Amino acid sequence: MAANDSGVATAPASVAARRRKLAWTPARAGVYAFLIVAALFFLLPLYVMLVTSVKPMEEIRLGTLFALPVNLTLEPWVQAWRSACTGLECEGIRGGFWNSVAIVVPSTILSIAIGAVNGYALSFWRPRGAGVLFAILMMGAFIPVQVMVYPLVRVLAAVDLFSSLPGIVLIHTIFGMPVMTLLFRNYYAALPMELFKAARIDGGGFWRIFLQLMLPMSTPVIVVAVIMQVTGIWNDFLLGLVFAGSEHLPMTVQLNNIINTTTGERLYNVNMAATILTSVVPLALYFISGRWFVRGIASGAVKG
Amino acid sequence: MTAALVKKRQSVSVAAYIALIPMALTVLLAYLGTMLWTARVSVSSSRTFPNSDFVGASQYIRLFNNERWLLSLQNVVVYGVLFIAACLIIGFLLAVFIDQKVMAEGALRTIFLYPYAMSFVATGLIWQWILNPELGIQEVLRKLGFTEAKFDWIVDQDMAIYTIVIATVWQASGLVMALMLSGLRGIDEELWKAARIDGIPRWRVYVSIVLPMLGPSVSTAFVLLFVMVVKVFDSVVAMTQGGPGTASEVPAKFIMDYLFGRANIGLASAASIVLLATVLAIVAPLYYVRSRRADKGM
Numbered sequence: 365m366a367a368n369d370s371g372v373a374t375a376p377a378s379v380a381a382r383r384r385k386l387a388w389t390p391a392r393a394g395v396y397a398f399l400i401v402a403a404l405f406f407l408l409p410l411y412v413m414l415v416t417s418v419k420p421m422e423e424i425r426l427g428t429l430f431a432l433p434v435n436l437t438l439e440p441w442v443q444a445w446r447s448a449c450t451g452l453e454c455e456g457i458r459g460g461f462w463n464s465v466a467i468v469v470p471s472t473i474l475s476i477a478i479g480a481v482n483g484y485a486l487s488f489w490r491p492r493g494a495g496v497l498f499a500i501l502m503m504g505a506f507i508p509v510q511v512m513v514y515p516l517v518r519v520l521a522a523v524d525l526f527s528s529l530p531g532i533v534l535i536h537t538i539f540g541m542p543v544m545t546l547l548f549r550n551y552y553a554a555l556p557m558e559l560f561k562a563a564r565i566d567g568g569g570f571w572r573i574f575l576q577l578m579l580p581m582s583t584p585v586i587v588v589a590v591i592m593q594v595t596g597i598w599n600d601f602l603l604g605l606v607f608a609g610s611e612h613l614p615m616t617v618q619l620n621n622i623i624n625t626t627t628g629e630r631l632y633n634v635n636m637a638a639t640i641l642t643s644v645v646p647l648a649l650y651f652i653s654g655r656w657f658v659r660g661i662a663s664g665a666v667k668g
Numbered sequence: 669m670t671a672a673l674v675k676k677r678q679s680v681s682v683a684a685y686i687a688l689i690p691m692a693l694t695v696l697l698a699y700l701g702t703m704l705w706t707a708r709v710s711v712s713s714s715r716t717f718p719n720s721d722f723v724g725a726s727q728y729i730r731l732f733n734n735e736r737w738l739l740s741l742q743n744v745v746v747y748g749v750l751f752i753a754a755c756l757i758i759g760f761l762l763a764v765f766i767d768q769k770v771m772a773e774g775a776l777r778t779i780f781l782y783p784y785a786m787s788f789v790a791t792g793l794i795w796q797w798i799l800n801p802e803l804g805i806q807e808v809l810r811k812l813g814f815t816e817a818k819f820d821w822i823v824d825q826d827m828a829i830y831t832i833v834i835a836t837v838w839q840a841s842g843l844v845m846a847l848m849l850s851g852l853r854g855i856d857e858e859l860w861k862a863a864r865i866d867g868i869p870r871w872r873v874y875v876s877i878v879l880p881m882l883g884p885s886v887s888t889a890f891v892l893l894f895v896m897v898v899k900v901f902d903s904v905v906a907m908t909q910g911g912p913g914t915a916s917e918v919p920a921k922f923i924m925d926y927l928f929g930r931a932n933i934g935l936a937s938a939a940s941i942v943l944l945a946t947v948l949a950i951v952a953p954l955y956y957v958r959s960r961r962a963d964k965g966m
Contacts, residue, residue, distance in 0.1 A: 395768050395855065402762060405777050407840065409794045416797065427807035429798065481687045489684035497688065497695050504699040506951050508898055510940040514709075514933055517703035518718075538698045570683035570743040599787030601902040606928070616789045620906055621689075623793050632797060639793050643786045650785035654778070657785070658846050 409647060417441060417637040424632050440633035444641055448634050449625055450618040457638050460618030465597055465647075467614055472593040477584065478537060479544025484574050486545070487552035489559045498545065499555035505542035513606055520607070527609025535607045536597050543588060551585040552578065591653050592660040595646045615642045671799060695793055703944070710937035722886040727938040737939060740917040743829050747918065748897035750830070754837045755893050756886065759844020764874055766845070767852045776966025779851070779877070781842035795835035796822065824920070827909050834902055840896060844889045853887030887954060919943055 412429060417440050419433040446456040453459075486494055517526060518534065525531035555578075563573045604614035613621075619642045623635045650657050683759035710727055712719045731737050762780055766773055783791060798804050809817035821827035841957040855878060863873045879886075908916045910925075919939060926936035 386800075392768075393902045395765055397760075397772060398765050398768060401778060402765075406779050406838070406842070407782065409798060412798055413794050424803060427811060429804055429939055430809045476688050484689050485684050486685045489681065491684045491688060494688060497692055500695045500699060501691060503948075504695065506895065506947050507699060507703065508920065508940060508943045508947060510704050510920055510927075510936075511704040511944050512698060513924075514927050514937070515705040516698065519697070538694050541694050545691065551966060570687065595785060599789075601787060601789045601905070602924070616787050616902075620789050623785060623796075623906075624909065632800075632803070634794065636797060639790050643790045645780065646785045646787070651778070658781070658850075660707070661784070661843060663848060 380386065413636045413640055417444075417633055417640055419633050421629075421631065421633060428479065434560070438581075440631070440637040441641075443631070443634045444622075444637035448622045448631075448638060449627075450613075450621045451625070457615060457641055460613060460615035461589065461641070462548075462614045463608070464615040464616075465610065467604070467608065468531055468594055468597045470529075471533045471540070471597050472590060474533060475537045475540035475544050475593055476589045478541060479589065480548045480579070480586075481574065482541070482545040483548025483552050483640055484552075484578055485570075486549045488573075489570065498549070501542050501545060502520075506590075509539070509602060513602075526607070527611075529608075529612050532604065532608040532612060535603050536600070539603065540593055540596070543592065546591055547592075548582070548585060551582065555581070586661045587656055590655055591649060595649060595657075595660075598645050683689040693884065696938045705844065706937045707941055709933060710768045710941045712934055714934035714937070716933070723934075727934045728942075731935055731938045731942070734935070736914050736917055737919075737922055739914060740915065740919045743916060744918050745827055747833055747900065748894070750833045751836055751840075751897060754833065755841045755844050756889060758837065758841040759889065760848050760879075760882075762841065763844040763848035763852055766849060777846070780845050783839040783842045786839065788836070788902035789906045791835050794831075795838070796907045799831050799834075800865040808936075821909060823912055825912055825915040827911060832900070832903055832907055832916060835907060836896070836900070839903075842894065843892065847885045847892075848882060848891050851882040852860065856883060882936045884958075887958065891951060891954060894950060915939060 414432055416424065416429075417433070418436050418438065420435055420437050420439070423431075423434060444456060445458050447454055448456045449459065450457065482498075485491065516538075520534070521525040521529045525534065558572065559577070563577050566578070598614075599616060600614065601616045601620070604617050608614060608617070611645055619638050622638050709718050711724060712721050713723045713726075724952055764782075764852070766776055770776070781931055799819070799822040801807070804819075806819040808818055809819065831913045859877065860873070863870075863877070899920055900918050901924065904918050904921055905917055910917045910921055920943075923936045923939045923943070926932045
């Protein structure tokens with residue numbers, strides 16, 4: 365991975381000069397000591413989680429949190445996936461996994477589609493009143509969810525969508541709209557206006573310009589949007605808890621149920637395996653997409 | 669011909685309006701409508717079902733006489749101050765140290781940021797396990813010979829809220845690092861040369877020159893962290909369930925409990941309006957300043 369992310373070119377000569385200057389000194393050793401200690405602190409929970417998930421319960425009862433497993437077992441993983449109790453049912457976390465997939469896929473597609481159209485209309489067409497709408501939409505990003513939750517429950521119940529898959533998808537689309545719109549608006553605002561004007565002169569209409577010109581140029585921003593939405597929706601807990609209904613509870617909610625059940629002995633190894641399984645999708649996305657992920661945070665940051 | 673062109677333009681702008689209908693509906697119904705609805709319910713006597721009577725500020729008075737609410741406010745202030753300060757300091761330090769042209773920079777960045785990719789629930793559960801007094805760190809310390817070692821914060825009424833700080837700082841400080849690092853990378857190399865020629869120590873440059881220059885990154889990070897503080901719910905549910913007792917109660921959880929568990933939507937609505945007012949009071953000025961700065965072309 366390149367050391368310099370900002371794209372600021374550093375002349376090779378000056379790099380060499382700096383390298384020489386940064387020879388092994390006590391200060392330099394201090395820098396590395398700090399970074400190594402910090403890295404250990406950040407990795408520790410991952411390590412604990414992994415080793416706990418492959419230990420039999422007898423080893424866990426010894427209270428040797430950091431020790432490597434003596435009798436390595438994959439049984440906790442199998443249990444977490446297939447037979448852990450997520451409330452009344454004991455079919456493991458796999459149901460939640462597929463629920464999360466069923467929620468994430470349509471929510472991501474729908475929220476990106478709407479965000480892209482919004483961004484496009486706002487940057488190029490600027491219909492009357494759209495600016496005000498957009499300003500309120502941005503404010504919506506800061507409204508605590510609690511203000512909106514109960515009325516939305518009533519509205520969804522009134523149209524018979526409460527506790528249903530379309531209902532939770534709609535909710536994710538609504539709550540994703542501010543960031544998605546902002547992301548696409550900023551992206552389209554950076555494209556040259558002449559491009560759009562030329563397309564207009566050639567007789568392109570609203571949808572034709574969008575589908576044939578803007579959308580094909582949007583790949584980079586769509587990648588960022590997909591990463592943001594998939595991680596965000598996969599990791600959501602509160603909305604899933606309230607809106608998904610018992611049939612479609614996402615993985616995060618089921619995970620919490622597995623671990624905070626009060627009956628029987630706590631199977632810490634199964635719990636940790638379930639936690640890892642729940643984190644696998646966003647972590648994989650993070651490790652694969654790396655820089656795009658960071659770019660997504662940065663654009664999300666504009667909104668807060 | 670001109671008429672045809674005009675007609676075409678009109679039909680096109682109609683398409684733009686139609687395309688914005690989902691956004692208009694979201695803004696009007698989901699954001700403004702729900703806010704008004706909640707504000708309205710907060711001045712009614714609603715309990716299990718919404719009533720349409722008017723009782724003035726009595727829900728707000730009850731709210732601020734409610735021990736649990738006051739405790740949750742106190743908790744979120746303690747939590748928020750510590751969480752934001754710790755994230756900003758750790759994030760800044762990580763960014764500064766990583767910016768010293770170190771080896772394996774990419775790997776370090778990945779390590780510091782990966783917790784942010786995980787859900788608050790997962791983070792909470794991991795730390796609940798590590799801080800578990802019977803089998804977690806406390807027990808490890810005792811096994812190592814520190815038989816009196818005590819690290820049972822998570823079940824200690826006075827300390828539970830701090831465990832939530834630990835877990836969420838672990839999760840979010842990498843985010844601050846990423847933001848600060850991109851700010852640092854935007855600083856001109858010339859600055860460092862000038863400082864070296866003048867013989868100013870590096871730490872001095874960071875504190876007196878670089879930090880003020882990172883203003884926009886800091887304010888972005890602050891807003892992000894502040895929003896997380898207001899929203900803090902998942903990690904509390906996962907780690908302590910607000911316990912022991914109600915020791916780690918937070919406003920977001922208080923509202924959810926009163927909305928869905930205790931069926932007192934009047935009180936919960938009053939609480940969410942208080943939360944909303946707080947958010948707007950803190951975020952709005954920041955954004956006002958920022959938009960003015962943007963207007964000036966800075």
